[in-house]
Amino acid sequence: MPAIHLPRTIRIGGGVLADLPEVLAQNGLSRPLIVTDAWIESSGLLERVQTLLSAAGLASRAFTGVVPDPTIAAIEAGCAFLAEGEHDCVIGLGGGSPIDSAKMIAVKGTRRVPDLKAPHQENTPGLPIIAVPTTAGTGSEATRFTVITDAETDEKMLCAGLAYLPQIAIVDYELTLSKPLRLTADTGIDSLVHAVEAYVSKQANPFADSMALSAMRLIWPNLPRACKDPADREAREAMMLGALQGGIAFSNSSVALVHGMSRPIGAHFHVSHGLSNAMLMPVITRWSAPSALPRYADCARAMGLAEAAESDQGAVGRLVEALHQINADLGVPSPKAYGIDKARWDHLLPLMAQQALASGSPGNNPRVPEVDEIVELYQAAWG
Template sequence: MAGAMPRRICSMVSQAALPRLLRIGGGASGELGAILDSLGLSRPLIVTDDFLLKSGKVEMLIDGLRRSAIEARVFADTVPEPTAASIEAALAFQQEADHDCVVGFGGGSPIDSAKAIAVLAVHGGRCADYKAPHVQDAAGLPIIAIPTTAGTGSEATRFTIVTDETTDEKMLCAGLAYLPVAALVDYELTLTMPPRLTADTGIDALTHGIEAYVSAKANPFSDIFALSAIKAIAPNLRRVWNDPEDRVAREAMMLGSMQAGIAFSNASVALVHGMSRPIGAHFHVPHGLSNAMLLPTVTAFSAPAALARYAQCARAMDIAGADEGEQGAIRRLVDELARINEELEVPSPQAFGIDPERWSALIPVMAEQALASGSPGNNPIVPTAEQIQGLYRQVWNP
């Protein structure tokens, strides 16, 4: 651990923040009109993507609003990893009408886009003005989140991620302004998720739970949700991969994803996410997939500084018994994370098709960007830039 900084101790006072309203269960998305009415809102902008528009799911949402005498406008040109340019285009669309709220309908990208639009619509400026270490607590437009994937947990977090396409930097934006006032968590929306998306978002949610639990900012409130999320996700991840229409497993994954979002929103993520964002920005690897590429290796690196915490994660996954020692439980955890990647066909960066010379050349830049994001500072071992570079080399083709 030479060169590593000691883990910081979290203050005894911790902040807990949740959406004001949560509707959870099959069919919850159909209650959007009632939720808007209860909040005194009537002029929504729905932010979604082209796939959901063409699938007919957006029209179903709009039909439900019409039954509540609410008319909505739809922006469906979000991109898989939101960029500053895509947010500017959406903001221009938002400003064409007098909207009093923003509805994020989709996976992490539409919901993250909705969050950024809601803040810029009220406070102005550019996305880069709001990146960490800036904290945006002053509210923008109210945000209502309806997730269609079980992974990001963005419906319950006070964060959003936007890529600056001019610098290939994934900008973390944080603050209470990004926390939705309401979330409709409807697992039935995930029944049509394809296997690759199911795997990547599922491992993303598992990463959220683990990192929230081992974070330096972990607290008794976040711990409850982190462990509950891990317990829900671990036995059901393979089930939804093997049988996409397994409703019981889909419901558990959706609930676990939301719980993991609550956990990391109130504790923060750590090194996996810090290293993941540059991979996504430079090589356009989907966020959940880049987390999956990193999770086993970073867990093995970090575990010596938080033996009890990582061992408890193994027990929550039901892969280690209560009477098993910490070292043995952690070995089981690292082996299980590698096995999940193998069974769910998670490629290494090399197998993904990334150019090896470009990967090697960008390692120093990615390491600096990872540190600048702030997330590695919450890791059990706070790494140096050199250690992060070593981890990037290690995951190239483990």
């Protein structure tokens, strides 16, 4: 049986951001570096967090240089900022990019980021990591992974190991109430992909399965609700819990082919991670399902798409159809409709396929592709 790894402390619910000073104190931490981005700073949330900490007698500094799809250069800048202060922990405040950045800044030290990419496993802890997610999507608050982009090679590097697992996660759905539609949709589908891939992965196990199925039950009916009415607190709470459970599921199982193929799209064409997952999910599910029909059928039933008595084949048919439909409903564009240059797309397909395979994620897929099959799947997803 696999070992199960979780944050030491998880606070969940509306308003639990207020618990941050107490939780830090319980863990003997008092000098946090907050890692975030310019949007969180401009929204007033950073000031709110720093005021909260200051009122409890905790001195903090903030690095606001996080960029989307965090780059090595941004990580190096964050590490230099960390070294200028005397910090005993790192808080990632924001979506996946700030939390992933916080993880690497807390762990890297003087090493080169490319030396830490998978298959390397980094298990020696750095500074304690505290994750405060503001999007219901990445699940990074509960995972032992971070993804950093090498801007020189356009490669999204998966870095893995227990060192990246946050010690504390503060999961407050109220922080998502102001999320715009596109971000709600893309991060929500990202969460769904985490859950489905964890469940069908070759690394699946009973603990991760329970988290994955619960995440699907929460995400599928509530994603359209959260997109339709951003102030729907019940839907927002369900999406936040589903994202957390999806993160726990894939951190203790794995992601698979969708994620492996998604990262190169993000690296080369700067498509957001959740959106590139959504672009690929229906095509890859249809291709992969024959190799794990009962598992995909379980997903369809958990999402309420098929009755228990329906055949696995019928249930999976409904699943693929529903994945196409939710992309249409939520305005998910194909790579073509997104505006990606066709000539550059075609030229990069062999490299993208090789990068996808090299990430290791496709090896966990129920049906493991060759390079030429990945190229064909990219071509099928194009339009």
